[in-house]
Amino acid sequence: MNRRRFFGFLQKEFRHIFRDRRTMLILFGMPIVQILLFGFAITNEIKNVNVAVLDMAHDDVSRDITNRILSSEYFHLYQNLNSEKEIETAFKSGKVKEVIVFENNLAKNIYAKNLGNIQLIGDATDPNTANTIVAYTRAILLNYQQELNKGSKPPAIIQTEVRMWFNEELKGVYLFVPGVMTIIMMLVSAMMTSISLAREKETGTLEALMVSPLKSWQVILGKVIPYLVLSFSITLVTLALSMFVFHVPIRGNIFLLLGEVLLFVITALSFGILISSIAPNQMAAMLISMMGLMLPTIILSGYIFPIDNMPVPLQVISNIIPARWFISMLRDIMLKGAGWSVVWKDTCVLAFMAVVFLFLASRRFKMKLR
Amino acid sequence: MNERVIATNITKSFRSTNALDDVSFTVNEGELFGFIGPDGAGKSTLFRILTTVMNADSGDALVDGFHLKDEIAIRSRVGYMPGKFSLYPDLSVQENLEFFAKVFGTTVQENYSIIKEIYVQLEPFKDRRAGKLSGGMKQKLALCCALIHKPRVLFLDEPTTGVDPVSRVEFWEMLGRLKQSGLTILVSTPYMDEASRCDRVALIQKGKILDIDPPGVITKKFPLDVIAVKSDNMQKLRKDILKVEDAESVYGFGEFLHITMKKENSSIEKIESLLKQQGHQHTEVKLIEAGIEDCFMHLMEHNKN
Amino acid sequence: MKLTGENIIEVENLVKRFGSFTAVDNISFQVKKGEVFGFLGANGAGKTTAIKMLIGLWSPTSGKANVAGFNLFTEAEQIRKNIGYMAQRFSLYEDLTVIENIQFYGGIYGLRKNILKERAEELISELGMESFRKELIKNIPLGWKQKLALSVAMIHKPKIVFLDEPTSGVDPITRRQFWDLIYNAAEKGTTVFVTTHYMDESEYCDRVSIMVDGRIEALDTPTQLKKQFNAESMDEVFLKLARPTGIQI
Numbered sequence: 001m002n003r004r005r006f007f008g009f010l011q012k013e014f015r016h017i018f019r020d021r022r023t024m025l026i027l028f029g030m031p032i033v034q035i036l037l038f039g040f041a042i043t044n045e046i047k048n049v050n051v052a053v054l055d056m057a058h059d060d061v062s063r064d065i066t067n068r069i070l071s072s073e074y075f076h077l078y079q080n081l082n083s084e085k086e087i088e089t090a091f092k093s094g095k096v097k098e099v100i101v102f103e104n105n106l107a108k109n110i111y112a113k114n115l116g117n118i119q120l121i122g123d124a125t126d127p128n129t130a131n132t133i134v135a136y137t138r139a140i141l142l143n144y145q146q147e148l149n150k151g152s153k154p155p156a157i158i159q160t161e162v163r164m165w166f167n168e169e170l171k172g173v174y175l176f177v178p179g180v181m182t183i184i185m186m187l188v189s190a191m192m193t194s195i196s197l198a199r200e201k202e203t204g205t206l207e208a209l210m211v212s213p214l215k216s217w218q219v220i221l222g223k224v225i226p227y228l229v230l231s232f233s234i235t236l237v238t239l240a241l242s243m244f245v246f247h248v249p250i251r252g253n254i255f256l257l258l259g260e261v262l263l264f265v266i267t268a269l270s271f272g273i274l275i276s277s278i279a280p281n282q283m284a285a286m287l288i289s290m291m292g293l294m295l296p297t298i299i300l301s302g303y304i305f306p307i308d309n310m311p312v313p314l315q316v317i318s319n320i321i322p323a324r325w326f327i328s329m330l331r332d333i334m335l336k337g338a339g340w341s342v343v344w345k346d347t348c349v350l351a352f353m354a355v356v357f358l359f360l361a362s363r364r365f366k367m368k369l370r
Numbered sequence: 371m372n373e374r375v376i377a378t379n380i381t382k383s384f385r386s387t388n389a390l391d392d393v394s395f396t397v398n399e400g401e402l403f404g405f406i407g408p409d410g411a412g413k414s415t416l417f418r419i420l421t422t423v424m425n426a427d428s429g430d431a432l433v434d435g436f437h438l439k440d441e442i443a444i445r446s447r448v449g450y451m452p453g454k455f456s457l458y459p460d461l462s463v464q465e466n467l468e469f470f471a472k473v474f475g476t477t478v479q480e481n482y483s484i485i486k487e488i489y490v491q492l493e494p495f496k497d498r499r500a501g502k503l504s505g506g507m508k509q510k511l512a513l514c515c516a517l518i519h520k521p522r523v524l525f526l527d528e529p530t531t532g533v534d535p536v537s538r539v540e541f542w543e544m545l546g547r548l549k550q551s552g553l554t555i556l557v558s559t560p561y562m563d564e565a566s567r568c569d570r571v572a573l574i575q576k577g578k579i580l581d582i583d584p585p586g587v588i589t590k591k592f593p594l595d596v597i598a599v600k601s602d603n604m605q606k607l608r609k610d611i612l613k614v615e616d617a618e619s620v621y622g623f624g625e626f627l628h629i630t631m632k633k634e635n636s637s638i639e640k641i642e643s644l645l646k647q648q649g650h651q652h653t654e655v656k657l658i659e660a661g662i663e664d665c666f667m668h669l670m671e672h673n674k675n
Numbered sequence: 676m677k678l679t680g681e682n683i684i685e686v687e688n689l690v691k692r693f694g695s696f697t698a699v700d701n702i703s704f705q706v707k708k709g710e711v712f713g714f715l716g717a718n719g720a721g722k723t724t725a726i727k728m729l730i731g732l733w734s735p736t737s738g739k740a741n742v743a744g745f746n747l748f749t750e751a752e753q754i755r756k757n758i759g760y761m762a763q764r765f766s767l768y769e770d771l772t773v774i775e776n777i778q779f780y781g782g783i784y785g786l787r788k789n790i791l792k793e794r795a796e797e798l799i800s801e802l803g804m805e806s807f808r809k810e811l812i813k814n815i816p817l818g819w820k821q822k823l824a825l826s827v828a829m830i831h832k833p834k835i836v837f838l839d840e841p842t843s844g845v846d847p848i849t850r851r852q853f854w855d856l857i858y859n860a861a862e863k864g865t866t867v868f869v870t871t872h873y874m875d876e877s878e879y880c881d882r883v884s885i886m887v888d889g890r891i892e893a894l895d896t897p898t899q900l901k902k903q904f905n906a907e908s909m910d911e912v913f914l915k916l917a918r919p920t921g922i923q924i
Contacts, residue, residue: 008472012461019460204455208515210423211450212473213442369424408846410817505718532843534717535874535910536917560844561873563910575846605858621851624878624908625897667847 005214009222016196017226023192027230031184031238035177035246049133050078051098052090057106061116068144069100074136087121097123098133110148114156121163134162177242178330179303181235182264182323186297188231189265191289193223193272198285201276210367220365224269231265251337260333260343263350264326268293270357271322277364297323325350372399373432374523374554375420380429382415389415391577393429397523397556397570402549404568405558406662412577413558414453417527420556421450434522446474449521451512453528459501463492466500467514474519484551485514488544506537513544524548526557530564542567565662573666580669585662592660592668594618595636598626601650610648614641621667626654628664680708682741683835683866684729689738691724698724700889701738706882708834711857711867713877716886717917722870723839725886729868730837731755743834756784759828759836767824769813773804776812777827784831798826818849825856829865836860838869842876854879874910883909885916892916 017024051069055062070077078096081087090096101119103109110116120137122130138160149155200206209219242248250257271293279285298304300314301323307315318324325346332338332346375397382390390412397403405413418424420431422441436443457466464478467489471478482489488510495503500511509529516524526545530538542564549555549569557568565571565585573580573588581588601607604627611620611627616635621628629641638655645653660668684706691699699721706712716722727733729742731751740747743757767776777798781791799808802822807815812823821841829836838857842850854876857867869880877883877897884894893900893916897909906912 002475005473005475008469011472012458012465012469015461015465016458203457203459204452205458207418207423207452208450208455208470209473211421211445211448212470212519213446213475214473367423369418408817408849409844411846532718532840532872534720534872534917535913536717539914562847563875605862608858621848622854622879624875663847670846670848 005212006218006222009214009218010225013196013222013226017230027184027188027192028234028237030187031180031234032241034180035238035241047074048076049074049097050095051075051100052079052081052087052096053077054081054084054087054099054101056104057102059105059107061107061110062102065102065118065141065144066100069137069140072136072140074133091123097129098137100137110156110158116156116158117161118158119161119163138162177238177246177248178327178334179301181238181261181330182301182303182327183294183297184234184238185231185261185265186268186293186323188234189227189268190272190275190293191286192230193227193269194275194279194285194289195282196227197223197273197276198279198282202281207369210369214367216365216367217362219367220273220362223273227269227272228262228265231268232261235261235265248334250334252333252339256340256343257330257333260326260329260347260350263347263354264322267322267350267354267357270354270361273361273365274357277361296321300324301327303327322350322353325353373397374399374401375403375431375433375556377416377420377431378429380416380419380426380431382412382419382424382427388577390419390426393574393577393579395572395579395582397554399554400549400552401569402545402555402557402567404565404571405556405574406560406562406565406571406666407558407574408560410576411574413574414527415577416574417450417452417525417556417558421445421448421525423450446519447522449516449519449524451516451524451526451529453531455512455527457500457508457512457515460499462497462499463503463511464496466511467518470515471518476519478518481518481520484520485517487547488517489514505533506540509533509537509541510544513541517548522554524553524555526555528558528560530559530561538564562661562663562666571662573662573669575666575670575673578673580673581665588665589660589662592665593633594630594660594668595633596658596660596664597629597631597636597638597641597655598623598658599629599641599645599653599655600626601645601653603650606648607645607650610645610650613648614644619667619671621664623661623663628658630664630668680710682706683708683710683743684712684868685739685741686729687739689725689728689740690736691721691728691733692736697889699728699735702886702889702891704884704891704894706835706866706868708866709861709864710881711861711869711879713880713883714868714870714886715877715883715913716870720886720917721889722886726837726839726868726870730758730760756831757834759831759833761824761828761836761838761841767812767820767827770811772809772811773799773815773823774808776823777830780827781830786831794830798830802826817845818852821845821849821853822856825853825860829860833865835866835868838867840870840872843872850876874908874913877909877913885913887917 053066055066069075079090081090081099087099090099099121101121103117106116118141120134122134124130141158141160145156145158200209243250272289275288275292276285279288300318300321302318303323307318307324310318329343329346332342373396378394380390380393393416405416407413415424419426419438420433422438422444426438431438433444434447438444458469461469467478492507492511492514495507500508503511513529530541533541538561545555545557546567568585570582570584571588572582583591599607599611607627611629614629616631618630618632638657642653642655645655682705686705687703689699689702690697702725714722714726724733728735728747729740731747731754735747742754745753745757747754768779771779774795777795778791781794786794799805804819804823807819812820825841842853845853857869861867871877880897882894882896883900884891886892893903893912895903900912901907901909904912904915906915
């Protein structure tokens with residue numbers, strides 16, 4: 001009897017969700033569009049990239065290497081620089097994507113010390129492109145080095161020093177994926193749940209339900225489960241898309257990853273219930289979740305602005321943002337292949353937050369009016 | 371007789387305002403009991419307390435034999451239609467009904483006989499979303515949803531507010547038939563003319579019950595004479611009538627003005643001659659029986675002092 | 676009776692369709708200057724749609740209409756300047772004071788500062804609300820709010836004021852006080868166009884129209900309507916019209 005009550009409630013919730021086509025479209029469409037935008041805006045194909053050369057050596061080796069680089073279809077010499085000071089101007093013109101710097105006496109160093117230095121500087125405002133360009137250049141240099149060393153012993157080494165200007169953190173699509181996933185989960189879990197409960201307050205249906213034998217935990221669970229399923233499936237779609245279209249690696253254990261996703265969704269959902277117990281109507285629920293959740297999540301979680309670069313007070317505040325811990329875990333697992341031994345601390349923090357929110361939410365949400 | 375609701379000294383205040391001030395009454399089995407009063411009189415608060423949705427500051431009630439703190443017992447025995455209740459607009463008529471049946475642990479089939487009479491009219495639209503129903507239809511569906519678990523006491527909070535007179539009449543006819551099946555019904559309304567549809571009414575204003583009795587008794591008890599007056603120039607009459615000596619009050623009632631006077635002072639002839647003097651024509655002056663609205667206004671003015 | 680003066684509202688064959696649904700179906704009527712005109716009808720009969728057209732919020736599908744001397748199709752902007760509108764219940768801001776509300780509404784109707792100041796004082800003393808002037812709207816009694824709302828809707832001295840169910844849920848004494856205000860306005864020459872669900876209030880109107888399914892099925896003085904439908908009260912007239920075949924539930 002009790003179970004049928006609960007499933008009746010659950011069925012109604014799913015109906016609400018599936019009937020609201022527009023919201024469904026936004027929820028599934030948004031992550032896809034965001035990932036696609038970020039993926040394609042960062043072109044992977046390199047062709048006729050403008051480079052500038054600062055040749056302080058002016059010897060055979062530097063000329064040889066320059067020729068080799070320019071004779072590939074990838075690069076085009078945009079200008080020759082005369083001093084280090086001109087590097088910045090070259091980048092700021094927006095045309096030059098890479099500057100190649102040959103040290104003084106390059107040939108002499110290679111022949112005498114078997115060690116030459118070449119510096120590659122990338123414009124990391126577009127981090128993915130910069131990465132690729134540098135990688136191509138290094139491939140050419142490596143090739144040159146191998147030819148140089150045919151038969152000569154000991155082998156000469158051309159050492160490349162890579163520097164990325166303007167964005168040394170190198171945030172690209174790889175780093176973007178965990179962020180998008182987090183925002184979507186937050187949106188679906190916290191915002192949608194709180195709005196859906198607030199709507200029942202507004203229409204008076206919650207008051208009618210209060211008089212029913214439904215328990216408050218049944219109402220909470222009935223609201224939570226559908227959105228849990230929804231945000232979990234959106235997360236799976238986002239992950240699949242980034243894996244198969246943009247080859248974002250998942251280096252760590254996929255089950256560990258999904259487990260963390262589940263934990264985060266529960267945290268966000270309990271936050272949503274807490275919001276709806278405070279908000280008198282849909283408008284307020286939306287505002288509170290926007291201002292109290294979405295904005296701090298976007299700004300303080302390290303999704304866009306690196307936490308290490310924030311002023312200290314903001315760094316401290318960022319500690320109470322669940323998304324901060326979640327994003328860092330996602331990056332560890334997905335990009336670095338970290339395992340339980342690395343993420344257990346963050347997991348504990350997040351789990352603690354989930355317990356606190358759940359406790360507060362169940363305390364606040366009663367089948368009573370005040 | 372069997373009492374289904376016994377409320378004793380219920381008091382509730384929000385911040386500084388007294389929503390309910392020491393309210394006591396009883397409702398008997400199979401009674402159609404009306405709470406009549408304007409917005410803000412405390413009707414909704416009272417219903418919320420009696421259905422255990424809200425706690426009273428003090429006082430208690432027995433609802434179908436259970437004290438207010440026995441929430442679970444009361445909740446399974448009452449049907450409640452909140453004031454702003456508007457169903458789930460994105461669910462169909464049938465889905466709404468089935469949902470409420472399930473939540474209350476029953477099925478539509480099991481209790482179909484209770485709602486049959488009302489639901490047959492909705493049946494042709496059973497796949498339509500509730501949001502697309504007309505006002506009157508929504509009201510009927512809401513009533514079905516409140517009845518589907520076979521409650522013993524039904525609470526309807528302002529079911530007819532904002533509804534046109536035709537739908538209102540239909541709604542009250544439905545309540546009359548439900549009552550015949552033995553259901554106890556408590557209903558609140560701001561429309562005074564609906565009092566006559568109830569077995570007994572409580573007139574309520576600013577959290578206080580002004581009077582409780584069958585509507586016929588309330589009007590009989592009215593201590594003053596009510597004289598209805600009309601003439602060809604009502605605008606002028608409104609001013610001239612103030613010259614009537616010993617008038618306790620003058621209020622417009624439709625095409626008439628109602629003058630109340632102490633029984634010993636009242637005199638139709640006096641008024642008629644005054645009107646003639648002032649040049650009114652086609653006058654009509656008659657002693658009438660007080661209506662609920664006359665009584666309500668009289669009690670309101672009395673309570674002020 | 677004031678049924679001889681000039682027409683302030685003239686409506687001819689007005690139609691409003693939403694897709695295939697005809698909300699207002701070819702209505703025609705006139706309202707005289709200074710008249711209290713009752714506009715009745717069941718929920719969904721098309722009342723609200725008709726009013727929204729007359730106050731220039733929605734444009735009609737077809738027909739002709741003249742409101743306050745301006746063409747509804749070409750001079751909606753002018754119409755809005757010459758009418759007042761009080762929506763169902765009041766449209767005052769609960770979190771502003773009495774005087775702030777008056778100033779706000781006067782401001783949006785383009786009253787000049789010195790005129791507004793004068794008008795505000797006049798209004799407050801007329802209503803006897805001196806003691807409330809700096810009180811937040813949410814803290815003043817319902818009856819006062821209602822009276823203030825009406826006065827504010829007329830702060831720019833409009834030729835016509837439209838009242839959409841102004842008295843629903845109000846206690847019977849306040850309801851009557853409100854009608855006294857309506858009469859005062861009408862006496863000063865303002866035309867009052869009012870909808871209500873209280874049938875006794877329809878008797879206070881000079882003339883009453885009753886809408887059924889988008890059409891005006893009856894229009895006359897209350898006395899004549901009762902005669903025409905052989906009814907005791909307006910309530911009966913309404914029920915006979917809006918529920919012709921005695922549909923049973």
